Amino acid sequence: MKTDWLPEFSELVPKLRFIDPLGAFLTGNTDPQPVEYGFTDLVKLSGHSCPTIASAYGMVLEAMTALYTESETPVRGEIRVICPGQPTIGANGPLSQAIGFLTGAATENGFKGLAGKFKRQDLLEFNGDETHKAPFSFIRQDTGKKIQIRFHHDKIPASLQLGELMQKCLSNNASTLEVKEFGRLWQERVRFILVEDNNRKALFEILNGSSR
Secondary structure, three states: OOOOOOOOOHHHHOOEEEOOOHHHHHHOOOOOOEEEEEEEHHHHOOOOOOOOHHHHHHHHHHHHHHHHHOOOOOOOOOOOEOOOOOOOOOOOHHHHHHHHHOOOOOOOOOOOOOEEEEOOHHHEEEEOOOOOOOOOHHHHHOOOOOOEEEOOOOOOOOOOOOHHHHHHHOOOOOOOOHHHHHHHHHHHHHHHOOOOOOHHHHHHHEEEEOOO
């Protein structure tokens, strides 16, 4: 059943696939198979579709492509994430929650593990760097391979009508048609981030990575 706040283009967004050793262990599965995550899962987690949630999904999509080869499957819970700034600045809170949901990385309130295995706690942290366009870091715990991603949100086009329509909607002065038009224009920004490969390559800049 389609949910009315899931955008029509959701199924056009590439899927992510992860192996989760913790989930396999707790079900007695000795041969864990990849589990698929889509943008719709992230929309359901947050309760809405917006450029922030889209940027989180796109960032993880690009990070996993850069960190793992085509023959490898990303391992959920074995990826460390370093976010710039502080969790209370701008949209950093929702952004980090979305990234943590996909990768399994958690802050101090995360799962502590079992006998030294499957620990998710402290895999996600903030480095306090408030530099404009400071990158996010993604690090494989098994190999130490690291990549950094800078998101160029300023390259997302926005209609000149968007701000005006938002204010009318928020003040309950918009007609039904204007509310629908606001939603269409808002979701066009999300679509721009996620659906076209060329757009993602321009928006998500992969910086030099390293291995220890």
